[in-house]
Amino acid sequence: MMERQTDLVVVGAGPAGLAAACAASNCGLEVNLVDEQSSPGGQLFRNIESPLGQASLDAKERAQGMALAKKFRASDITYFPDTTVWGLEPHKVSCTAEGKTKIFPTQSVIVAPGAMERPVPFPGWTLPGVLGAGGADILLRSGGTLLKDPAQPIVLAGNGPLLLLLACHLIDRGVNIAAWLDTGYWRKRIMSAIPMAVSFFDSAYLGKGLSMARKIAKAKIPFVLGAKNLQAIGTQRVEKITYEVKGETKEIATTCLLLHEGIIPRTHILSSLGAKHLWDPVQRYWHPEVTECGATSIDGLYLAGDAGYVHGGDASITKGTLAGIDAARRLGVITDSEAAFRSKQPLNKLRLTRFARGFLRYVFAPNPAIFAVPDQTKVCRCESVSAGDIRKVVLEGNTDVNEVKLYTRCGMGPCQGRMCGPALAEITAATLSTSPKKVGSLHIQQPFRPVSLENYCDTTTQD
Amino acid sequence: MEKSEHNDTVTILVDDIPVTVPAGISVAAAVLGHHHAGETYTNPVDGSPRAPYCLMGVCFECMMEINGEPNIQSCLVTVEEGMIVKRQVATAGAK
Ligand code: FES
Numbered sequence: 229m230m231e232r233q234t235d236l237v238v239v240g241a242g243p244a245g246l247a248a249a250c251a252a253s254n255c256g257l258e259v260n261l262v263d264e265q266s267s268p269g270g271q272l273f274r275n276i277e278s279p280l281g282q283a284s285l286d287a288k289e290r291a292q293g294m295a296l297a298k299k300f301r302a303s304d305i306t307y308f309p310d311t312t313v314w315g316l317e318p319h320k321v322s323c324t325a326e327g328k329t330k331i332f333p334t335q336s337v338i339v340a341p342g343a344m345e346r347p348v349p350f351p352g353w354t355l356p357g358v359l360g361a362g363g364a365d366i367l368l369r370s371g372g373t374l375l376k377d378p379a380q381p382i383v384l385a386g387n388g389p390l391l392l393l394l395a396c397h398l399i400d401r402g403v404n405i406a407a408w409l410d411t412g413y414w415r416k417r418i419m420s421a422i423p424m425a426v427s428f429f430d431s432a433y434l435g436k437g438l439s440m441a442r443k444i445a446k447a448k449i450p451f452v453l454g455a456k457n458l459q460a461i462g463t464q465r466v467e468k469i470t471y472e473v474k475g476e477t478k479e480i481a482t483t484c485l486l487l488h489e490g491i492i493p494r495t496h497i498l499s500s501l502g503a504k505h506l507w508d509p510v511q512r513y514w515h516p517e518v519t520e521c522g523a524t525s526i527d528g529l530y531l532a533g534d535a536g537y538v539h540g541g542d543a544s545i546t547k548g549t550l551a552g553i554d555a556a557r558r559l560g561v562i563t564d565s566e567a568a569f570r571s572k573q574p575l576n577k578l579r580l581t582r583f584a585r586g587f588l589r590y591v592f593a594p595n596p597a598i599f600a601v602p603d604q605t606k607v608c609r610c611e612s613v614s615a616g617d618i619r620k621v622v623l624e625g626n627t628d629v630n631e632v633k634l635y636t637r638c639g640m641g642p643c644q645g646r647m648c649g650p651a652l653a654e655i656t657a658a659t660l661s662t663s664p665k666k667v668g669s670l671h672i673q674q675p676f677r678p679v680s681l682e683n684y685c686d687t688t689t690q691d
Numbered sequence: 692m693e694k695s696e697h698n699d700t701v702t703i704l705v706d707d708i709p710v711t712v713p714a715g716i717s718v719a720a721a722v723l724g725h726h727h728a729g730e731t732y733t734n735p736v737d738g739s740p741r742a743p744y745c746l747m748g749v750c751f752e753c754m755m756e757i758n759g760e761p762n763i764q765s766c767l768v769t770v771e772e773g774m775i776v777k778r779q780v781a782t783a784g785a786k
Contacts, residue, residue: 264748264767265767266769267715271747275715278715280713280715310769312767327760344745344747344749345745347749347750354734354739354741354752355740356729356730356731356740356741356742357729357742358744359742359743359744359746360744360745360746360750362745362746362747363743363744363745363746363747364746366720366746366747367720367723367724367746370713370715370716370717370720371712371713371715371716371720371724372716372720372721372723372724372725373724373725374723374724375727376727464729464730464740465729465730465740465742494749609734609741609744609750609752610734610736610751611736612734612736612737612739641736641751642751642754642762643749643750643751646749646750647744647745647749647750678762
């Protein structure tokens, strides 16, 4: 079904999307907001309108999230929950809602798809019982449990800010954490010392980190530094895990392993449009090139939030606000000087946040060694392609990930390379002794979500 | 758009077993966190057991049959009273 044309469509109802929609609507734009979840909040403010969601946030974030949701509900924005976007151009957004196609013609688009956990393969990671730490946290925050018996031991592994938060949530629920295996990258961590000093400009944030660290220290979780070569072993689900530390192999019996190797932008939408991306050699991910207002290299298309570069929730709200204001300026609904006036405060805030949190880039830099997995490790979960399959094809002379994809099927399954793309690039690059920057990134085709042929034809005839 | 889901529960049928879960949670969270099914999806390529991994719509490992529709990413669907959910597990004959 073709919806009425509006000034702006915002994709995503997380911190950035909500702030963008509110700012644009406040400037006088007519705004449609589409989101695949059934209530606003995204990942950070998930279930923010229910006591369950509110309880899992600290006081400051809770207040921030609730205020944002309230402002959004009070606005004139037209909200389309449970709506999955599968096609996008600067003037048209194509979605599916309840099995039906919805097309939104528009003057401009702000995409705010947020971030995701960096997927990192290791032997046994497809076994039930192995989850992303982010996924586990979503489960806890929405009232689920990881194991029927909370006293059963769980193992945490990896490196990244989310592990701290997840550990706190697990401790609060009385879950027994058998071990925390740290895979951090000390060469880069040491470089964080100087920027870390700068973070005192953002002392509230630092305080939050310290209080989490205190809680974890009190719980006396066995902490293993420099864990390597993690493996999950089991038949129907994980039964035990093994890892190496200082050349010795250790084993832990567990039915649940939670892995986290940092957070990366979700870039599918912008890559499919050929927007320009940049490579961050420390965090090892591609991120779209955007202005401070979130304008991309494509006219009328903005990006807001962590999908541009991962700076966290605070910064996402600010980035959303800036994008919303600039979208109004671009359409001439507000003047350049009004836009500059409205943007002044958020811009200053964004610069300060970026400056104060610069150290995180180094503290949680991923260790490239985590991608040096054994040949039999499944890299592409959907198509069951192993690291050995990839290496073989690379050694045969295929040096671009898109060629490797063609010959191995790595990245051709339903997730369209979302789960294997980063590892595919790392393994290809390592085989060639070069940087992932040099091996290209997967070309993403629209529709970027599975959509039935019937729905797809529906829309093309409406053109 | 307001939903009065506070502290309510709903009952869904997972592989013919009634499961009562908090309202407002996703089908994936309901199955994983309350039914504790372990495997929820058999990978059609290699036949290996899979379960929800990301719970945010990225991995497609949570595909289940919901109200007769197969291959639905269950982490993106909110539970509703009376919903009929089937795991797409090879041994259970669903597929
Ligand atoms: S659990 Fe990953 S897509 Fe649903």
